[in-house]
Amino acid sequence: MGSAGTVAELVQRQWGDHRPGLRHEDRVLSHHQVAVGAAARAALLVDLLPAGSEPHLGVLLDNTPEFPLWLSAAALAGAAVAGINPTRRGAELARDIVYTECRVLVTERAHLPLLDGLDLPGVRLLVTDTDAYAELLAGYAGAEPGDAVLGEVRSATRMLLYFTSGSTGAPKAAICTQGRLAAAGQSLVDHFGVRRDDVHYVCMPMFHGNAVIADWAPALAGGAAVALRRRFSASGFLDDVRAYGATYFTYVGRAVQYLLATPERPDDRDHPLRLGFGTEAGAVDAARFRERFGVRLVEGYGSSEGGAAIQRTPDTPAGAIGRATVRDDLAVVDPETGEERAAAVFDEGGRLVNGADAIGELVNRGRTPFEGYWRNAEADAARVRGGWYWTGDLFFRDLDGFLYFAGRTDDRLRVDSENLAAAMIENILARWGDAAAVAVYAVPDPVAGDQVMAALALREGAVFDPDAFAAFLAGQPDLGTKMAPRFVRIVPAMPVTATNKVHRVALRRVGFRSADPVWWNGVGGGAYGPLGGEELAGLLAEYEAHGRTALLSPISPMV
Template structure:
């Protein structure tokens, strides 16, 4: 049974009289009451330290330590907003994120202090959470209670989060999430998944990212469930953590599930308390492997990071589909070039898409959107909301019954020989290649026009066998001839971002001129050979002849 508060502050207040364990991290355990008390102390400190007239924003540059959820709760009580700062950013980019969100206070820890060396951060006060000075600052507020100090009365429309969403180009945008939207998201997941007070939410994804806060921490708070933290995601430590904490629920993004599956199997893998994993981009093949190995159901969901559209899985959702639009949403799959709705997908008996060029389009919310905008970025707002519609930037197709299938990001569309292809569709096929722990498909420019398909395969310590891979491709009945990778880059481990998503920008930028050996098909046959220095030189000459060499290395 979840809480009924309309703001995150209401949910924090509700913890005050609860003396059950509420927050676990390594050897540290705090009760729900201690979490609420710690949040109240930090809220009072925040109110006193924030300069008059400053935006009520506090930057948090921390790993997943107890201080992170404590400051989220503190911001809610104070009527302030947390800007999650990504510790993988460096130099001027890191400074830009802090200054763009107008943070006058920055919470960090000693391990991250080197990141701040030499940065120009005028007007920003830095608090180091694992320092004696910090403890001394907090001490006078030890007896604070929720509601004792606030910059403004918390209400549903009050800013709560500023979380950066990355694109393929340009600086990350800081999406706004209000207290009301965050509390509503938590309550919705509680209802949808039956999360209860006895659940333990394992937060192993980084908390500067929306997934961990919106889909993991928020429903735990709404349900009165406990939270268990992992400082940084570890595939090898995943199962041990789950058992040690008694975790029943976790969220994931990107390739985290693949990394867990790549760990050595144990006879007792199914002996664990987990009942549910919720996230994105695991893929149907890996979800089935995870359920078979660990006895845990993975539910693939979709929610635009900015909150503009959501797809809800129902019991009758077919394999491979995400679900249907949530009640009240008017979602459509639209051709962005014409603004017209795409035709329904034609699927064969095996669920393979037969008319991808026509059926795949951008998912658009034509109804009322909960999108709350980006911080100080009207250009990005205008690009996201056009003609009164919210454009997600994500590719989907819809079957005749209205079920929606994710087909990649709009910037992951390839145009090969005048045919539009979705990288995610090709990835889903290549994911069947058993030696590959992970697959990424992306475009490299064609020497004459359009794109060519390049694939990176994460093979661990196994060597790439071009003959075996060619035979695999030839056996895939739904792999059209234009989908065949022209270039293949075998790697030991897939390069990923801080949120465990494939680092597509780096892959596209490197293309076939990368530090790893590359194999390619010089002609139309499904036969791969090494891209030797001589072959690469001749290929680059073709780009120069067509005046397209400058396109190589594009973002």
């Protein structure tokens, strides 16, 4: 079976294949039934989209069968799916839907409260778990793949609009075409040897590129089955894997930590799983995972934008992501000058000792598959400068060319593998009545990715009240679930540069090791307490245990 040029071709290949293709709880659909369902939804979509409108639909769903069915339907119809993040709230959620010009929004009853009171002009709502939806869809039961299209379906046809945040503030929608998604799926089939009898377990949210590009697409390209978990559950993970016969899954670092935190069982290795593919697990946790569960975790690097990718080879050292397929394409450079950074130097324990000289921004100086952002020329220009693709990600590179992930640049934060923009969090925190000035920035997580830190300068006469601050955060309807600061530093005055801009470099350099009062909420989601000597020592021990101390700036504690 040759490679397909479009996702639509991959969906059409399912026609007549009566092997199990999609599993969710007690429901099993064959590959053929998936294709039949996709064809019916494609025909419905073609009828629902107004003439002259952009061929876009929003999908606001948990991981239920409707999500991959609508992805397949969009591919057949030549439409694009905007994955809508249910952790967004209020006007920001409405903005995501309207900005991507979705004239149809597919959702479920559980998410209807998120849409209450939102201004969504011209958006047709389809609620999948209702009798009205079932009756509407029944009218298209006889459709076949190719019956209903919005235009010629080609490799350059838009397929995905996936949100990613950056220093410009509001989330941008990265474009992924059918050709790029089909190629990404086939690449992983070839790299991991995906077989037709494999089962890909999708437990990461499908509104995110991780689940669609790295899990669903290779299953589709390789003829494997897909098993869905509505939402990730560490306690239910192994039971699902066994029940579905899952052989492959994708992850983000935090999910691996949650799995390792579950109580050990004698049957932890009694399962068919052979491989996990994802990001930011960390070398320490990856080794622990393999020792406990007998499953190899393969770290990858890529983004919804698709502007740069790193290939893992069998000789990749522990802790590294891999190296560029073409040596000179990817470089680690000074974000200001564009000059290449020094090669990484490690101590006998394998820890980076010259982070200040070695860490820089990863750029792609060669041909890039980046396909741009939806209606955002300014963001396109910021991403591709001087003929280079600037990833916005920090890396360092060893003498053999292997690349190691080190964090995010400027006010980009990546928390639990979700990209956040500091400016948006700052806008929310600025509502707090006691705040005179606010700055939000990333500090490295002890294991992987970033944590959110905020510096607050208080109004004259105000005293920081941690309980009042926590209550304020809880009352903000647009504060997403990943946005609450883990650390809060109370500064007497906000540090600024000579041009009167907030001196973020100085704030990041000090991080949470400050002579100013620093408060933190421990594991997140609770009350704030002082980050004192004992708490700080325990936190720094976590960085040491995971080999990430070098990512903290080389300053004396409590500066």
